[in-house]
Amino acid sequence: MMAFPPADATRAPACGAPPARRSRASVIALACATALPIAPAIAQAPAWPVKPIRIIVPFAAGGPTDYNARLVGQRLSEAWGQPVIVDNRPAAGGVPATEFVARAAPDGYTLLGANPGPLAVAPHLGQKLGYDPLKDLAPVVLVTTTTSAIVVHPGVPARSVQELIALARKRPGVLTFGSPGVGTVGHLTMELFNSMAALKMTHVPYKGVAPAQVDLLAGQIDVITMSIPNALAFRKQGKVRVLGVNGLTRSANLPEVPTVAEAGLAGFESQNFNGIMAPAGTPRELIVRINAEVNRRVLSPEGREALAALGYDVAGGSPEDFGAFLRREHEKWGRVARAANVRAEF
Numbered sequence: 001m002m003a004f005p006p007a008d009a010t011r012a013p014a015c016g017a018p019p020a021r022r023s024r025a026s027v028i029a030l031a032c033a034t035a036l037p038i039a040p041a042i043a044q045a046p047a048w049p050v051k052p053i054r055i056i057v058p059f060a061a062g063g064p065t066d067y068n069a070r071l072v073g074q075r076l077s078e079a080w081g082q083p084v085i086v087d088n089r090p091a092a093g094g095v096p097a098t099e100f101v102a103r104a105a106p107d108g109y110t111l112l113g114a115n116p117g118p119l120a121v122a123p124h125l126g127q128k129l130g131y132d133p134l135k136d137l138a139p140v141v142l143v144t145t146t147t148s149a150i151v152v153h154p155g156v157p158a159r160s161v162q163e164l165i166a167l168a169r170k171r172p173g174v175l176t177f178g179s180p181g182v183g184t185v186g187h188l189t190m191e192l193f194n195s196m197a198a199l200k201m202t203h204v205p206y207k208g209v210a211p212a213q214v215d216l217l218a219g220q221i222d223v224i225t226m227s228i229p230n231a232l233a234f235r236k237q238g239k240v241r242v243l244g245v246n247g248l249t250r251s252a253n254l255p256e257v258p259t260v261a262e263a264g265l266a267g268f269e270s271q272n273f274n275g276i277m278a279p280a281g282t283p284r285e286l287i288v289r290i291n292a293e294v295n296r297r298v299l300s301p302e303g304r305e306a307l308a309a310l311g312y313d314v315a316g317g318s319p320e321d322f323g324a325f326l327r328r329e330h331e332k333w334g335r336v337a338r339a340a341n342v343r344a345e346f
Helices: 022-035 038-043 064-080 092-102 116-124 161-170 185-197 209-217 228-236 284-298 301-309 319-340
Strands: 053-057 084-088 110-114 137-152 176-179 202-205 223-227 241-245 271-279
Touching (some): 053 064, 053 092, 064 110, 064 137, 092 271, 116 185, 116 319, 137 161, 161 185, 185 202, 228 241, 284 319
Parallel strands (some): 053 084, 176 223
Antiparallel strands (some): 110 271, 137 271
8 A cells, every 4th residue: 555645745845955765865856956057057148248349341431331330339339338349441442341241250249331332332343252242241230321413513514414414425435424433332323324324424433532522623524423411512612513313312401403313314323321230140139139229329319310410311220121222232233333344443
């Protein structure tokens, strides 16, 4: 006949309590051994970030990508109490720096200040890259876009996009347009203009935006694409004539200037963009966390107002939104580069 223990004896003693019987002691010891590791495992879940984060900017300090990266870095540092260091690595159109991030450890501590040059343009310029922008990098957040305008030197006898097209068709190859370099968005924007308007203007590449603008103001070249803030400032000084905005909508800073699409080239659009990317394989939870902080802190109502005052169009949205945007830009500039037979010179 099986004997049952007293009712109070069925209650298991706490781990470490002296067992009433040797046979029960082994059972209790086993239970304690299997239960004790649970709490430390939860407590030791890795925190992030626990050290400085780097945002690699593929261009020199002072440009739009650098400004956006520094703004993001400042806000993330405030949120997490860790330094966020902007590391400028200008060379070869941003390709080496972008490759560096693509090959970095996917741990959230190395990010990229994203720009269309090395991501949407360089893959189509006939050079062998050490990365695939659509496979080796993970979109985190699109921060801003910027629209440029087509401007001419006041000595060019054209006061509208239509007049510029007519003039260029009468003088094929005579009018010149400058750009920050072969394969830059400034270059491909004007190649897209040439293609859609069925005309030919001669490209004059420079090593950066500043020298191209200097030569335009001096009348050494005829046409250039220029950022809205710069175009507005130079127009007030009477140094340039703004003919058309390259976005799909008019600029709030130049409301009286029509878009190039409105002026007759339906569908014409060109924009720069600035965002944050990470190495492929970065944990999803880190990407979502960075995205949420940028949307909350950088793109707050106050942040949006400040960025708009500087001529930026605020973007934001999810990592998937940025990924879809990047694929569209990649496809668009690929078509333009192939049509114009543009090849890298770096």
